[in-house]
Amino acid sequence: MDESHHPAHVPALPSEPFAFLLHFFQHYYGWCVLVVVLEIGSSASSILTPYAIGQIVGGVTDSLTVREQIFSAVAFPLGLYLLLNLGEVIFSRAGASCRIVIAPRLRAQVTSELYAYLQHHSHRFLSNNFAGALASRISETSTSVNMTLWTLVFDFLPxxxxxxxxxxxxxxxxxxxxxxTLVWALLYLSISYWLARRCRPLAHKSAEARSITVGKVVDAVTNLASVRLFAMLGFERGYLESFLNNEIAASRRWLWSNEKILWFQFLLALTLKVGTLLFALWLWQQNQISVADFVMSVSLSLLIIGEVRNISRRFIDLFEYIGNIANGVGIIVR
Known part of the structure; x- marks a missing residue:
């Protein structure tokens, strides 16, 4: 019998969230390295595409007077452009295929080991904690371990x-x-991280209010027969309405804070987009860059904006996943 499945075996699980993550990631070290390499290849192929486009435009511009030589003039950058687009597709889909292989196994392993650990808790611990709450912690923790890995690899790495x-x-x-571009990127990422930290409590309160409301709805439906029996339909509706109002207020506070983040992101994105265009145009006018570099610079700014636009949302999601892991580990792993 596999020792890990022996009834007397208690998994040695770390009680600190990041150590807990590494404990499971190390079992898939080879797969994780492969996914990272593939994702780097996909992102590099995508971001090098503007360079190829710039070279194509430069070749076309240089060959305007000899139109029959255009294809020979742009043969290399055109081939590079095709290879980069093909590479982006192959690398991204290969990485996604690896995720399909790893994700279910990773989630199942976290669930299995947490349950095995839970089996050896004292009767007092099991009596003092609701079974549904413990099951929910196991599910949230296993899902969050998975999502933390994929957020880091598929969101932040690119x-x-x-x-x-x-x-x-x-x-x-x-x-x-x-x-x-470097100053813009550092400013954008720093402020996005700061805003995400500030908005995290509001996002947590919104989710908590929604969870409480769902629980009250379940209780109300479960006890609907008794409510009818005692003619308390109006009272129950009013009782539920108070929780719905709390949920609305919490959700609005979170959504307004998120809207402020979006305003910041769009304004700073506009700064990069317009700033790069005007700066590159001025440099070309001063004969400091070529037409190919001008096209590449503007195209790169658009790709960067598309890549980092939702970075604050990704920060908030990552904080939430790590928070779920900390909660689950704090309750179950002692």
Whole structure:
């Protein structure tokens, strides 16, 4: 019999959230490295596409007077453009295929080990905690371990690759343009992280209010026969209405704070989009960059904006997943 499935076996689970994550990630180290490599390949292929487009435009511009030589002039950048698009598809789908292999197994392993650990708790512990609440903690923790891994790999890693490759490409095209993008990226990420930390309590309160309301609805439906028997239909509706109003208020506070974040993101994105265009246009006018570099710079700014636009939301999601893991580990792993 596998020792991990022996009735007397108690899994050695860490009681600290990040150690808990690493405990499970290390079982899939090879798979995780493969997914990271594939995701880097996908992101690099995507962000290098503007470079290929810029070279194509540069080749076309240089060959305007000899139109029959256009295809020979742009043969290499055109081939690069096709390879990059093909690479993006292959790398991204291969990474997604790996996720299909890993995700169910990872979630099942976390659930299995937490349940095995729970089996060896004292009778007093089991009596003092509702079975449904413990089951919910196990489910939330296993799901959050999964989502933390995929958020880091499929959300944050592409942003790091996108910004790094973009700044390198812009450095070779124009050092001032690369510095402008670097300062913008640092400012954007720093403020997004700060705003996400500030909004996290509001998001938590909104989710908590929604959870309480769902619980009250379940209780009300479960006891509907008794409510009818004692003619308390109006009272129950009013009682439920108070929780619904609390949920509405909490949700509005969270949504308004999220809207403020979106205003910030759109305004800063506009700064990069317009700033890069005007700055690159001025550099071209001063004969400091070529047409190819001009096209690449503007295209890169649009790709960067698309990649980082929802970064605050991703920060909030990551905080929530880690919080769920901390709660689950804090209750079950002692």
């Amino acid at each position: 942003i790091v690759v996108t910004l790094t490759v973009s700044i390198i490409l812009l450095w070779y095209a124009s050092i001032p343009l690369s510095l402008f």
